[in-house]
Amino acid sequence: MATRLKTPGLATLTESIIDRRTLSPCSAASLFPHPIDPACELSVIIPARNEEQSLERTLSALATQRARNGLALDPRRYEVLLLINNSSDGSACQAAQVARKYPSLRLHIAEIQLPEPDAHVGKARRLLMDAAWHRFRCNGRADGIIASTDADTIVSETWVDATIFEIRRGADAVGGRILISSEDLQFLDPDARSCHLRDIGYRALVAEIESLIDPDPADPWPRHFQHFGASVAVTASAYLKCGGLPVQESLEDVALHDALERTGASIRHSPNVRVYTSARVDGRTGFGFARQLQIWSQAHRNGHPFLVRSAEDVINELHVRRELRLGWQRSPEQLFASTPEEIPVPCESFGMYWYRFRRSYLESRRRRDRFPLDEITRATQNLRVYREHLRRNENAGVHTRSNISIR
Numbered sequence: 001m002a003t004r005l006k007t008p009g010l011a012t013l014t015e016s017i018i019d020r021r022t023l024s025p026c027s028a029a030s031l032f033p034h035p036i037d038p039a040c041e042l043s044v045i046i047p048a049r050n051e052e053q054s055l056e057r058t059l060s061a062l063a064t065q066r067a068r069n070g071l072a073l074d075p076r077r078y079e080v081l082l083l084i085n086n087s088s089d090g091s092a093c094q095a096a097q098v099a100r101k102y103p104s105l106r107l108h109i110a111e112i113q114l115p116e117p118d119a120h121v122g123k124a125r126r127l128l129m130d131a132a133w134h135r136f137r138c139n140g141r142a143d144g145i146i147a148s149t150d151a152d153t154i155v156s157e158t159w160v161d162a163t164i165f166e167i168r169r170g171a172d173a174v175g176g177r178i179l180i181s182s183e184d185l186q187f188l189d190p191d192a193r194s195c196h197l198r199d200i201g202y203r204a205l206v207a208e209i210e211s212l213i214d215p216d217p218a219d220p221w222p223r224h225f226q227h228f229g230a231s232v233a234v235t236a237s238a239y240l241k242c243g244g245l246p247v248q249e250s251l252e253d254v255a256l257h258d259a260l261e262r263t264g265a266s267i268r269h270s271p272n273v274r275v276y277t278s279a280r281v282d283g284r285t286g287f288g289f290a291r292q293l294q295i296w297s298q299a300h301r302n303g304h305p306f307l308v309r310s311a312e313d314v315i316n317e318l319h320v321r322r323e324l325r326l327g328w329q330r331s332p333e334q335l336f337a338s339t340p341e342e343i344p345v346p347c348e349s350f351g352m353y354w355y356r357f358r359r360s361y362l363e364s365r366r367r368r369d370r371f372p373l374d375e376i377t378r379a380t381q382n383l384r385v386y387r388e389h390l391r392r393n394e395n396a397g398v399h400t401r402s403n404i405s406i407r
Contacts, residue, residue, distance in 0.1 A: 028130035032081055032108045036135040039076040040106070041145060041164055042233070043135060045128035046082045047121050048151035052089040054278065056098055061154045063102035067161045068272075078160045079106035082151075083128050086119045087111070091151075122252035125229060126245045133244075136236040143167075147233035148253070152278035154181075155231070162273045163233045170218065172238035172265035175257070176231025176273035177224050184279035188293070192279075195296035195306055198376050205383040206314055207269070212390040213315070214322040218266035227267065228289075229253035231275040238265050264349030305375045311382035313371035317362055324357065325350060 036043070044062060048055060062080050065073040084091045092111050099107045114123060129146050136144030145167050149155055156162075159176065166174045185193060203225045211221040232253055239245075242263045246255040260267060277289065299306070327335040328350045335353070336345040343360045347353040361367060374382075 028127045029134040031083065031110045031112075031127060031131045032135065034108060036079065036139050037076050037106060038139060039074070040079050040139070041141075041143075042078040042147050042160055043132035043144065044078060044080045044147050044149060044160070045125065045132050046080065046149055046151055047124035047128060048082060048084045048087070048091055048095075049119075049121075049124070050087045050089045050091065051084075051151035052091045052094050054152040055091055055094045057154055058149070058151055059095060059098040059105075059107065060102070061157070062160075063098065063105040063107075064157065065155075065160045066157045068158050068165065073161055075104040075106060077164070078147075079108065081128055081132055082107065082109045083124055084109065084111040085114050085124045120249040121229070122246070122248045122250065125252055126247045129239065129245050133236050133239050142235070142237040144236040145233050146236060146239055148229050148231070149275060150230045150277065153178075153230045154276045156274040156276075159231070159273060159275060162270065166268045166270045166273065167233065167235060169268075170266060171268035171270075173227075173232065173234040173257075173260050173267045174273055175224070175227030175267065175269045176233075176275055177269075177271055178226050178228060178230045179274060179276050180279045181276045184276075188279045189297045191300035192293040192297040195300055196293065198306065198380070199296075199308075202308055202376055202380045202383070205380060205387060209315065209383060209387055209390065210318055212387070212394060213318040214325060219268050222271050223269040224271055225269060227253065227257040227269065230277045231273060232256070233273075234260065234265075238263070241265070258355070261351040262349065262355050264351045306377075307373040308376045308379050310371055310374035311379050311386060313367075313374075314383070315386055316371065320362075321354060324354065328353065 046058065051058075059080065059082070065078070067073050082095055084095070092109065095107070095109050099105065099109070125148060129148065132144075132146040136142070136146075145164060147160070147163055149159075163174050163176070180188070180196070185196075188196070207223060207225040208221065211219075211223060215221070229252070234242075234256070238260060242256070242259040242265065245252055246259060248255060257267065279293065296306075324335065327338075332346065332353075336347075339345050339357075340360065343353075343356045345353070345356075347356065
């Protein structure tokens with residue numbers, strides 16, 4: 001059931017709210033004035049800019065959600081907040097057509113013109129997440145879930161229910177697995193495809209080794225490594241506690257993850273929460289997946305090596321984090337007493353302590369000199385060797401310390 005509002009000049013769009021205006025910084029709460037359904041558990045937010053070609057598939061996937069048991073999902077359990085900003089195409093018309101096609105979908109649409117230099121995805125996503133938070137606050141639901149996806153992304157048919165399941169199991173935030181469809185992958189530039197697949201393999205190994213060295217009870221294996229805007233969810237209470245999504249032109253989703261970590265939020269990287277995103281290279285953000293594909297293609301064509309953090313660097317960091325986490329669990333006060341002077345203490349959560357420690361030491365020039373970047377194929381092979389080493393020791397009940405050499 002879409003919000004209904006007639007707007008002069010857009011009389012045909014009566015299935016949706018089409019509200020054109022320039023926003024002030026405090027306007028998020030007024031973007032979607034129609035009250036939230038009392039039964040709503042999850043609010044999907046979608047920023048869109050010139051997405052006429054992809055919006056229909058994105059919204060249709062949300063309109064046909066199913067429960068994990070295969071039954072149709074009660075449409076009252078979730079809503080969709082779509083913010084079309086600074087667009088010059090027919091995105092609003094496409095959204096309105098979907099609203100008419102799926103009258104049970106709780107779809108609310110606002111079309112705005114953000115002033116420069118605020119016309120970027122970070123600002124749009126912040127406005128949307130703030131609006132969703134405000135709607136849950138007015139409904140007295142601190143456990144309401146704010147779930148983000150993108151206008152070029154197709155969520156799996158159980159995406160909403162799987163996200164709710166992970167949150168109700170105790171997570172404060174959920175990162176979904178973001179995939180490229182086999183069709184898009186097939187037509188991707190061969191250089192970009194090669195780099196993308198190697199990057200996925202490398203990062204998946206890091207995630208598994210992380211679970212072996214420093215397992216997180218809130219994020220058990222199997223898990224993945226992604227927490228990006230195409231599929232990320234957070235409770236209203238955790239969103240408030242971390243101060244909201246940082247407003248920046250790109251990588252705002254990564255900044256949100258970091259803010260949540262600093263407050264000690266439980267973050268689940270669930271393989272059961274899945275979306276399929278576009279492999280286009282004409283991105284809408286300053287730096288996102290599309291830009292990364294461009295960089296990979298150009299670097300590969302120019303013969304530049306694909307450099308990543310070395311296996312030794314990754315493994316050392318995870319062991320350091322494990323030792324510090326154990327120290328935190330035994331006694332934060334003793335840990336503070338042994339902390340280098342350049343790291344501000346005390347800290348309210350281990351996440352904040354680890355953030356400060358990383359900035360002071362792990363990101364220092366001294367560490368970069370000790371652990372230079374490595375070619376991804378070699379780094380991946382070294383990670384595989386060490387993973388097998390960890391698996392053998394895990395089966396034998398032995399914990400491997402950070403002084404193990406893999407070279």
